[in-house]
Amino acid sequence: MPSEPTGDRTFEDKAPDEYVHPDLNPYLKLHRSWGRPVLTADQAADQRGRWHEEFGRKAPFQVEIGPGNGFFLSGMASKFPDQNWLGVEIRFKRVILTAKKLRAADAESQARVCRYDANALDELFGPGEIDTLYINHPDPWPKDRHAKNRLLGPKFLDRIAPLLASGAEIRLKTDHLINVEALIEAATGHDAYSVLGRCDDVSGLGAPWGEDVRTNYQRKFDEKGEPVYGVWVRRA
Numbered sequence: 043m044p045s046e047p048t049g050d051r052t053f054e055d056k057a058p059d060e061y062v063h064p065d066l067n068p069y070l071k072l073h074r075s076w077g078r079p080v081l082t083a084d085q086a087a088d089q090r091g092r093w094h095e096e097f098g099r100k101a102p103f104q105v106e107i108g109p110g111n112g113f114f115l116s117g118m119a120s121k122f123p124d125q126n127w128l129g130v131e132i133r134f135k136r137v138i139l140t141a142k143k144l145r146a147a148d149a150e151s152q153a154r155v156c157r158y159d160a161n162a163l164d165e166l167f168g169p170g171e172i173d174t175l176y177i178n179h180p181d182p183w184p185k186d187r188h189a190k191n192r193l194l195g196p197k198f199l200d201r202i203a204p205l206l207a208s209g210a211e212i213r214l215k216t217d218h219l220i221n222v223e224a225l226i227e228a229a230t231g232h233d234a235y236s237v238l239g240r241c242d243d244v245s246g247l248g249a250p251w252g253e254d255v256r257t258n259y260q261r262k263f264d265e266k267g268e269p270v271y272g273v274w275v276r277r278a
């Protein structure tokens with residue numbers, strides 16, 4: 043059962059699926075009836091520890107948190123069709139937008155998108171199941187009183203360490219310096235991680251890990267002439 047996210051979000055984001063009246067959000071109904079590549083929260087949790095069966099093959103498992111409208115997930119899945127791709131998105135509408143992008147990119151066999159709260163990844167993945175975790179422009183929650191809602195808080199690396207394969211990577215792109223510092227600080231002081239690199243101009247210099255696709259938010263910050271940062275972390 044999906045856990046209930048906390049924070050200053052809209053009603054439909056806070057409530058588990060079964061408490062949302064479908065009239066409040068037409069995308070709730072739509073995401074249930076869409077079929078693959080969309081998985082509801084319950085369908086996604088059922089795959090815990092055996093995601094490769096969902097794809098019908100064993101392949102490097104690449105997970106993106108918060109794909110938004112799906113530019114990155116569809117772009118990367120198209121570039122790397124021999125890998126298994128999953129987007130974990132909390133908003134029903136964005137699940138559907140991502141599904142449409144996957145269809146347009148002809149990436150539906152190697153990619154899925156599920157509606158889930160990334161604060162509860164341990165409900166979704168078994169030990170060592172993830173090979174790469176992409177986090178692109180997580181919600182910034184810039185006010186101090188909302189700091190508890192930031193995904194990359196101090197406990198995040200602890201919680202996901204068991205879910206990452208040995209040598210797995212976390213690849214963060216963000217417009218928000220607080221996220222850069224939070225991840226580097228947490229990884230530096232953590233036995234299970236090492237920081238592989240940092241870049242303060244991903245859009246100009248490229249991502250430190252190489253192959254990349256520009257996200258929707260990244261484009262917005264590029265157009266404003268504002269920096270997009272990258273942090274690259276490895277699981278020991």
Ligand SMILES: C[S@@+](CC[C@H](N)C(=O)[O-])C[C@H]1O[C@@H](n2cnc3c(N)ncnc32)[C@H](O)[C@@H]1O
Nearest residue numbers: 108109110131132133159160178179257258259
């Ligand atoms: C600022 S947007 C960035 C979207 C996209 N990654 C990009 O770079 O264009 C943050 C995304 O993360 C999603 N999100 C926020 N909190 C989340 C959570 N707890 N679990 C899963 N997705 C979440 C939002 O719904 C949104 O799609």
